[in-house]
Amino acid sequence: MTALILGAPAPGSGAASLLPSLAAIGLHHYLAVAAILFVLGLLTVATRRNAVAILMGVELILNAASLNFVAFSKYAHGGVSGQVFSIFIILLAAAEACVALAIVLAIFRSFKNVDVLKTTTLRQ
Amino acid sequence: MGNPELQFLSHVSATTVVFYVLAALTVVTALGVALSRNILHSAFSLLGTLAGVAGLYFMLGADFVGVVQLIVYVGGILVLILFAVLLTREITDIRISNLSVSLLAGLPAALLTLALILQVGLRAPFPRATAAVAPTVHRIGDALLRDYLLPFEIASVVLLVALVGAMVIARRAVKEEAAASPENPEATK
Numbered sequence: 001m002t003a004l005i006l007g008a009p010a011p012g013s014g015a016a017s018l019l020p021s022l023a024a025i026g027l028h029h030y031l032a033v034a035a036i037l038f039v040l041g042l043l044t045v046a047t048r049r050n051a052v053a054i055l056m057g058v059e060l061i062l063n064a065a066s067l068n069f070v071a072f073s074k075y076a077h078g079g080v081s082g083q084v085f086s087i088f089i090i091l092l093a094a095a096e097a098c099v100a101l102a103i104v105l106a107i108f109r110s111f112k113n114v115d116v117l118k119t120t121t122l123r124q
Numbered sequence: 125m126g127n128p129e130l131q132f133l134s135h136v137s138a139t140t141v142v143f144y145v146l147a148a149l150t151v152v153t154a155l156g157v158a159l160s161r162n163i164l165h166s167a168f169s170l171l172g173t174l175a176g177v178a179g180l181y182f183m184l185g186a187d188f189v190g191v192v193q194l195i196v197y198v199g200g201i202l203v204l205i206l207f208a209v210l211l212t213r214e215i216t217d218i219r220i221s222n223l224s225v226s227l228l229a230g231l232p233a234a235l236l237t238l239a240l241i242l243q244v245g246l247r248a249p250f251p252r253a254t255a256a257v258a259p260t261v262h263r264i265g266d267a268l269l270r271d272y273l274l275p276f277e278i279a280s281v282v283l284l285v286a287l288v289g290a291m292v293i294a295r296r297a298v299k300e301e302a303a304a305s306p307e308n309p310e311a312t313k
Contacts, residue, residue, distance in 0.1 A: 025143045028246050030180065033147045035241040037173070040151075040158040043234040047227050052208050056157050056170050059201065063177050066193075070186045078253035080263045083189045084272055087264070090189075090196050091279050095286035097201045101208045102290035108212040117225070 030071035038064035051104045051114040055097065062093045143183060150176030167202070167209050174198050185257040188264050 037060055044057025066086040073082025104114055111119050153172030160166045174197045181190035268276050 023137070023140055025140055025183075027250060029143065029147070030184070031245045032242060033150060033180065035238060035245060036151050037154055037177075038241070039234045039238040040154040042237065043230050044158045046233075047225055047230040049225055050163055052205060052212060053157075053163055053166055055208075056166060056205060059170065059197075059205075060154055060157060060173065063174065063197075066189075067177055067180060070181055070184050070189055072250075074184045074186070076250045076253055080260055080267050081271075083186050083260060083264055084267050086186075086189050087192055087268075088272075088275060088279060090192055091283065094196050094201055095282055097204055098290045099286050099293070101204055102293040104208055105211060106293050106296065114212045 027071055027075035030067060030075075034064040034067040034071070037061075037067065049115050049117055051107065051116050051119075052101075054116065055100055055104070058100075059093060059097070062089055065089060139183070143180075146176050146179040146183065150180065163209050167206050170205065171198060171202055174202060186260060188261045 041057045041060030041064060044060060045054050048054050048057060066089045069082040069086040069089070071082075073080065073086075107119055108114050113119075150173055153169040153176065156169030157166045157173060160169060174193065178190045178193040178198070181187075181193055
């Protein structure tokens, strides 16, 4: 029963009407959430001054991409390829966070802050 | 059993309600990450975002990805970020530890980008397929060791390189700090 409901195409949005309905959850709802996440991550990366906060924005963007992969894997592809891609994204995010935070710590030790507007030289 | 159509409707509405709760959790906490003045509040908001995305994975039937998200993101990356926040912020000015520049220009740009993405994404005719809700661990393991074997091996090398690189970068900083403080007897050796 659950498989039938979760896997069924949304009744309100057939091939005739491309715009999704609000009640029946389909691919477009996940795409909308991922779009909001991506834009907020973009805003964070563009406007923050703290390097650690910029890293959080990068994590938001990666999560949005990963959510898109899983949503497409369920509603438009049907296999597990999208999920494998999203596992690789999570893995690369872990590696990226590890190296980037080490760099942030090194910057903090030499500049005494992590404000990206003040760290303008490569060495002191 | 009752009326099957009524039962179907109630199931659908439960799914809908759970989806909207998770989506609201994700979006509201992501707003906190993007707009909070306090970097600690941002970090804890990120917890809600990551957990909400994990819940959305579970709703999409991706149980393995959801568990990986919880373990790696919430258990690993978030703790790493919290450590970085606590190690790098100045205690005295926690209120202004998370300043933003040109938010007045950034917000309209972000809203325009969102409108563009939604305009394209919600109108595009995507192909439809139905994935049965079933445990995915078997199939993901098969895919990793068959179709994606080379990326899998490269990923392990990438992890090793990142581990060694992070250690080298952080260790150099610790050594410099130890050499800078003269009262530390270890530094002279």
